[in-house]
Amino acid sequence: MTQHRAGPVRSEEARTAILTATGRLMSDRGYEGLTMEGVAQEAGVGKQTIYRWWSSKSALVAECLLEGFILPDHFAVPETGDLRADLTAWLDSLFQLLAEPRGDAILRALIAAAADDAEVGRRLRERLGGGSVIEDRLRRGIDEDDLRPDAPLTEITEALVGAVIIRALSREAVAPGASDRLVRAVIESSEPT
Amino acid sequence: MTQHRAGPVRSEEARTAILTATGRLMSDRGYEGLTMEGVAQEAGVGKQTIYRWWSSKSALVAECLLEGFILPDHFAVPETGDLRADLTAWLDSLFQLLAEPRGDAILRALIAAAADDAEVGRRLRERLGGGSVIEDRLRRGIDEDDLRPDAPLTEITEALVGAVIIRALSREAVAPGASDRLVRAVIESSEPT
Amino acid sequence: MTQHRAGPVRSEEARTAILTATGRLMSDRGYEGLTMEGVAQEAGVGKQTIYRWWSSKSALVAECLLEGFILPDHFAVPETGDLRADLTAWLDSLFQLLAEPRGDAILRALIAAAADDAEVGRRLRERLGGGSVIEDRLRRGIDEDDLRPDAPLTEITEALVGAVIIRALSREAVAPGASDRLVRAVIESSEPT
Amino acid sequence: MTQHRAGPVRSEEARTAILTATGRLMSDRGYEGLTMEGVAQEAGVGKQTIYRWWSSKSALVAECLLEGFILPDHFAVPETGDLRADLTAWLDSLFQLLAEPRGDAILRALIAAAADDAEVGRRLRERLGGGSVIEDRLRRGIDEDDLRPDAPLTEITEALVGAVIIRALSREAVAPGASDRLVRAVIESSEPT
DNA sequence: TTTTAACCGAGACGGTACGTCTTGTCTTATA
DNA sequence: TATAAGACAAGACGTACCGTCTCGGTTAAAA
Numbered sequence A, B, C, D: 001m002t003q004h005r006a007g008p009v010r011s012e013e014a015r016t017a018i019l020t021a022t023g024r025l026m027s028d029r030g031y032e033g034l035t036m037e038g039v040a041q042e043a044g045v046g047k048q049t050i051y052r053w054w055s056s057k058s059a060l061v062a063e064c065l066l067e068g069f070i071l072p073d074h075f076a077v078p079e080t081g082d083l084r085a086d087l088t089a090w091l092d093s094l095f096q097l098l099a100e101p102r103g104d105a106i107l108r109a110l111i112a113a114a115a116d117d118a119e120v121g122r123r124l125r126e127r128l129g130g131g132s133v134i135e136d137r138l139r140r141g142i143d144e145d146d147l148r149p150d151a152p153l154t155e156i157t158e159a160l161v162g163a164v165i166i167r168a169l170s171r172e173a174v175a176p177g178a179s180d181r182l183v184r185a186v187i188e189s190s191e192p193t
Numbered sequence E: 001t002t003t004t005a006a007c008c009g010a011g012a013c014g015g016t017a018c019g020t021c022t023t024g025t026c027t028t029a030t031a
Numbered sequence F: 001t002a003t004a005a006g007a008c009a010a011g012a013c014g015t016a017c018c019g020t021c022t023c024g025g026t027t028a029a030a031a
Helices: A012-033 A036-043 A047-053 A057-066 A083-099 A103-116 A118-127 A133-143 A153-170 A178-190 B012-033 B036-043 B047-053 B057-066 B083-099 B103-116 B118-127 B133-143 B153-170 B178-190 C012-033 C036-043 C047-053 C057-066 C083-099 C103-116 C118-127 C133-143 C153-170 C178-190 D012-033 D036-043 D047-053 D057-066 D083-099 D103-116 D118-127 D133-143 D153-170 D178-190
Strands: none
Touching: A012 A036, A012 A047, A012 A057, A012 A103, A012 B103, A036 A047, A036 A057, A057 A103, A057 A118, A083 A103, A083 A133, A083 A153, A083 A178, A103 A118, A103 A153, A103 B012, A103 B103, A103 B153, A118 B153, A133 A153, A153 A178, A153 B103, A153 B118, A153 B153, A153 B178, A178 B153, A178 B178, B012 B036, B012 B047, B012 B057, B012 B103, B036 B047, B036 B057, B057 B103, B057 B118, B083 B103, B083 B133, B083 B153, B083 B178, B103 B118, B103 B153, B133 B153, B153 B178, C012 C036, C012 C047, C012 C057, C012 C103, C012 D103, C036 C047, C036 C057, C057 C103, C057 C118, C083 C103, C083 C133, C083 C153, C083 C178, C103 C118, C103 C153, C103 D012, C103 D103, C103 D153, C118 D153, C133 C153, C153 C178, C153 D103, C153 D118, C153 D153, C153 D178, C178 D153, C178 D178, D012 D036, D012 D047, D012 D057, D012 D103, D036 D047, D036 D057, D057 D103, D057 D118, D083 D103, D083 D133, D083 D153, D083 D178, D103 D118, D103 D153, D133 D153, D153 D178
């Protein structure tokens, strides 16, 4: 017999409205400028409904990020069989995000969120490649003999992702060919001879 | 701040007290938790004295950073003649900062500050190596034939600094030998054959 | 043939639990501090069950009062044949209520309820004598020649009840003999010569 | 509140604006309906400016009452030499207040405030006669041989004031001649033979 | 020598946002 | 279909800071 309880269930409508509003306000005003009151307003929701399910601003942003309400899903790493090309394409799509009017603001807002909330930090790293997507791609590179088996996957991943973060923080335009040079510098020494 | 006289010239005493208080509160409470009111209190200073000389929290933090009230000066890159060893040592000193109780908090506070203020972003990048110290060292590496003349200095620098940032944001412990692996991965392909 | 209808009927158990809880919370926390959620909790009842039968906090308190869940029933006016003694005894029992630890809180809570709800106001007046118990007793005093037929019953009643209210609001201790002096002052001029 | 300069001394302008707003809102919405947020809005003042100087809603109302921002000053007891006439006139002015559209609301709001704040209770009693104005008038009545020296002043006062409170709470219209009957009933037995 | 102008610590001001609490309505599942 | 449980939108509560503006006092340079 299944244990049941009486009572209403969580409103998916409210949840979605809150995450959507958070995503929009995040890119409009940044992390510091994002207010719970503003989210409640924008979502047409009582503040208590937010606090019932998320304990803090950063928890809200973390889930938002995880569910793809902030960074679009197409930051997946392509897989064409050419490792260098795939990594370069992935970096390019991120650098392009930085070049867009609001793209850099969103990314910096996420960095700020990550800086004061461990959960967001971990999520951001996963989403931007660390620990999962990029590392997986590199692992398959080993399988296909594009990389040597002893390649330092973690360090390569962090070097790539970190470079994106640095660009976001320093607000400097990305020079043409940067993706290519970066991938080559980081990968080449791990390629089979 | 000790009891003293006021006067129509800028009080160095007040300035120092403010920067010191900012540094302390930055590591205690992080960037978001840092308040102008708290700085004024801690420094024994009127709020207007802060606003008279700094336009915002981030301007204050930026100067604090520039003057070495936050990150100690000894993050200079060593120069022993062995490029790899120098870079590894420099990375190690940063990773060690991250391992210290408050070191990671300070660095994350700085990242948050950089994320919402362009000036802090630039300063942080300079201080952590980008654009100056690390790049200069690499350039001297070229002079001494430790690197090929066409080495992508900017990309190498950003990969190195970015990896540190990523570690700070993800709160993951640094594996032994990480500095070495990272330096090798990033440098090797640019070393003369 | 008796008319029947389908479905459950109002739960007397719930009704009683609600009124009991209201009475207890009223004396614990006062009228302002009384919350519908608290009543539901204390009574083990859904909030809707309260709102289904009572339109507001004051309606709930009004019924509570009417049904004797707040002020005990023994505030009836005694009838020994001695009008002055009866009124004095009745006043004394009220002044004694005021002297008890929670008695004054309850009475003030009721006054607050009366102040913002007309229904509670009327009920309180009835219960404390106005319009019924005290006036009835006075009327019988006329019948028994303890009062002149033209005695201003309404005014006498209000003077007596009002004095109790004033004491409750001013939180001043009642001086010994106050009941007696008050009754005498208010009654004497209406006694037969 | 008009646009002006602030400074490190308490702004009389702000204080007055707050008390005025409180008085107006008190009669518009009653004590329960009076909100600190509403007062701040109406007075053109930050909420903190209210909380800096008054600890609670009731403290605010208490001062409002004391300073005559709620009940007008002309509730002084007249003094024509004729005690009965003076008391009757005073009662009439209060009953007339009750008959006015907002008069009863204000008085009930004050009663509610008094019910949950001791300070307001004491102030209200003073203002409506208890302990000072009415009792003083009665004392002068003794001096002028209108009352016997042993007249129970406190009880007479409370009977008179209490009758007004009862009327306010019960929302019943005052019958013509009520003031006169009440004064006579309460006074007569204390008049010299 | 006297202004006078800018500094100082302190802190009140009008505000915004916080996170909690309560209200009264609505929804779900149980009995 | 009445119930207990409880999610919901709304909005008041009292607190913490924001950045601006005086206040009264000090002190160095200009008149």
